[in-house]
Amino acid sequence: ELKVEQNPLFLSMQEGKNYTIYCNYSTTSDRLYWYRQDPGKSLESLFVLLSNGAVKQEGRLMASLDTKARLSTLHITAAVHDLSATYFCAVDMLWLRTSGSRLTFGEGTQLTVNP
Amino acid sequence: GAVVSQHPSRVICKSGTSVKIECRSLDFQATTMFWYRQFPKQSLMLMATSNEGSKATYEQGVEKDKFLINHASLTLSTLTVTSAHPEDSSFYICSAGVERGIRYEQYFGPGTRLTVT
Secondary structure: OOOEEEEOOEEEEEOOOOEEEEEEEOOOOOEEEEEEEOOOOOEEEEEEEOOOOOEEEEOOEEEEEEOOOOEEEEEEOOOOHHHOEEEEEEEEOOOOOOOOOOEEEOOOEEEEEEO | OOOEEEEOOEEEEOOOOOEEEEEEEOOOOOOEEEEEEEOOOOOEEEEEEEEOOOOOEEOOOOOOOOEEEEEEEOOEEEEEEOOOOHHHOEEEEEEEEEEEOOEEEEEEOOOEEEEEO
């Protein structure tokens, strides 16, 4: 059974600081996703990482994937209050070709950026 | 593009009644639709996967007779929570999946908050 673990689960940081969220998974995967969820809202797609060594950046967020280590990171640079949210990684085991996808989510990291 | 809607966004029902939640892909046809449940402060758990015109595949531990899924077209899937109980209160999120080259994308709906009293 695929397991996806994030750490930390709770992160409180000051504006302007840098930090990294880690996502470890237990078996070989095709794809890895990062999502953002604001309170009471659904998921917003941030990144899709498709291959070993993939790195993607959007604004103050940068995601990377190391398939050999079964590890993805989400790095936050110079955090601002607007980044406060819960961040989920999700690993996609290509389950059946006809279905195309089966996402297993990490527990989520609740990020609070303090002024 | 790739917008998924859910209706209703919030519903309150009495214990023992049934509730239907609709999930629609508005500007694309989805090969597969997925239903997730999220309890407060927890992660998303996949409940079931459905393809248009065929029976849904349920995850282990999810009662198929309680959570009825109908996938009538490539743009519409419905989840009916039958004989709802307070423990069914949760945030239900659907997603619609489509292959885009080597990528497979799931586009998530805005969610439906169900409260059973």
